[in-house]
Amino acid sequence: MRIPAASSVALLALALWVHPAWAQEQGGLGLDLSSDTSTQEQPPGDMGLDLRADDPKTELMPRFVLLGLDTPERAGAQQSAVWLKALARGAMSSGMVTLGANLQDARERLADGYDAAVRCTEAACLSEPAESLDADLLTTARLSLEDAGWTLRAWTYDRDRRVVHEDVVTGRNPKDAAFQKEATTKLSNRMMALARPRAVLKVSVNVSTAVVKVGERILGVGSVEARLPPGTAQLEVSADEYSTFTRTLNLKPGAREEVEVRLEISGPAPEGPGDDAVARASGRSGGGASVFKRPALYTALVGLAAVGVGMVMGKSAKDVEARAGDADGDGIYDVSRKERLDAQSQANLATALIVGGGVVTAGSVVWLVVVPARSAPSSSSLEPGGRGGAASSTALHLVVGGSF
Template sequence: MRISVAPVTALLALALLAAPSWAQEQGGLGLDLTSDAPAEQPGMGMGLDLRPSNPDADLLPRFALVGLYATERAGAQQAPAWLEALARGALATAVVAQASDLHETQERLAEGHDAAVRCAEAACFAEPAELLDADLLTTARLSLEDAGWTLRTWTYDRDRRAVHEDAVTGRNPGDEDFMNEAAAMLSRRLTALARPRAMLTVNVNVPQAVVKVGERIIGVGSVEVRQMPGKVVVEVSADEYGTRTRTLDLQPGARETVEVMLEISGPAPEGPPDEDVAGVASSRKGPGKSLFKRPALYTALLGLAAVGAGVVMGLSAKDVEKRAGDADGDGVFDVTRQERLDAQSQANLATALLVGGGAVTAGSVAWLVLVPARGAPTSLSPGTGGGASTSLHLMVGGSF
């Protein structure tokens, strides 16, 4: 039995055409993309993010809308719509990333949330910015002023620690054009302030090393952190290891990687005091001068020569002294007067040579021995060798 294809095709076509309307009547099929259901928080985290993906989105500055403070009841009734408009204007710029939605912001700030919403100075913005890890932070106030309904925003720039105020006026708080103008105003402000972050990666060879950027500890071991662009000082330290520092100039949107190798720095070895070490180091500076290149050797030889000459002249004068008596008993001295005068002069000269030569010799020998050990020449008085010289003087000298 053969079944005609045409009737079957017609039935399938009719079924496909009727399916969408039947599914809508049943309400159980299809994807509901409407936004009639109220969102948990207006303006933040609603719907699908259909913006094009950005590979460097993690480097965008983080933005948080803290809240809106309305001074009149009419403005408070429109607060959800205003928050949604401001959030839409902020995120539509694609120059910031959301740090937290309104619900998360309120949870993190806890009891400090109300004070943060009314904040208009840098002093009260600093702590909420740290708690939310937000680079840009905005609060808003809707009030009825002399010029009419006015929306004011205060945007805190954590990098520069400055607050920027903007204002826009309208006819009534429910005016859609009024809201759109305020959203455009916030968008322009964020575009002017936004600076892409820099991604800093620090790789260390010691897992317990502490990594600091400036005065802030950013982690232990190898870390990766979003960092404000500009000059920063990276310091890595660990117990029993040395400390390494690096100064970097981070550019907006850049990714910087730093490799840090710490070296073990144990306690100093035990040894003699610094003075002794210095003495040993100075004694090992190098070989001393050759003995034959030292002047003290030659002055010692000169002193010995003078002593020798003095001894010879003293012996000669002693011989004349022995012959100065009357050996044959004839009443006449055996030497002439001139010989006696010459012998006396020789005795005096011999004494001078013995004393001077002895002193020079003693001083030169002391110089040779003591200077290498003490590093400075030791001066000796000329009477150092006075003991021997005096005995010779007493033996040779005398009057005739």
């Protein structure tokens, strides 16, 4: 049987037209299996779906985001979609978290920083993606061939505590179902260990430009509502030209707390009298009390005490002198030589105490009475030609013998 030439040409043209379309439909034929995360970590099918539950209680659950899976080897890249779905479902199966963003959302929101975030294993480079995605728990993983065999390493960043937890699972090959199940169970247990129900804080402020902070985290401007980890937190609300409001909060898991803040204007203090007027007023009103704070008062008291001691010692010496004669006429003095010498020394010391104490007392009294009048603030004493005050003060120092 012969086929006409025209029919052969038509069949050949149909084959050439159908083959490219068929090849495009088969995703495996056009799949790039290199280690580039832009292709291997984009899972087909339902991995772009939002797996969050419709239960309203999920609002207070920690938000979980699976960033992606780094697969350097070809065999691991071929199973990346299966592993990503298994890890995501394992985390959600714990019942302790809700999905904050799927892989497509995470890729779009992180943009150029996505690839670096997927390969990050430390808190320093995972904290920023967690803040951008508003993820309380953020996990990135790596499936590779190591010395111990095929190994899955999962790093989970806890935004509340700012620490990274690592889970490691080894298996025979990436297709091993037991290997995948063990990794899924590990991630589920990690979610159960770290997840803490959120607390909702609502802050109402009377100033629309006020900045609301809890600890080092800025919640927003004006009245805000935010999900926060439970525990003790320091609330601070501030605005320019207004007083700052602070309060220590004790947020309980699953609870809602509302705080009403009313900031008051904090302008400059009203103008008052000058420093000179205050000094003059305090000098007039508190002059009597200020005397007791001056050392000259106490030196005057010391001088008086010295005079009193000198007078007592002088009287005692005079008594000895009165008994120094021969009252009974037997040719022998009534006091011994030692007593006479002690009396003379006592008389000399008494004279020194009386004279010295009198000088100190007189100088202190003059310093208390004369110097305050001389040192009172006046315009003439500040002028260059006003030497009277300085001369009298120097003369007083020379007379008294020092400053009291």
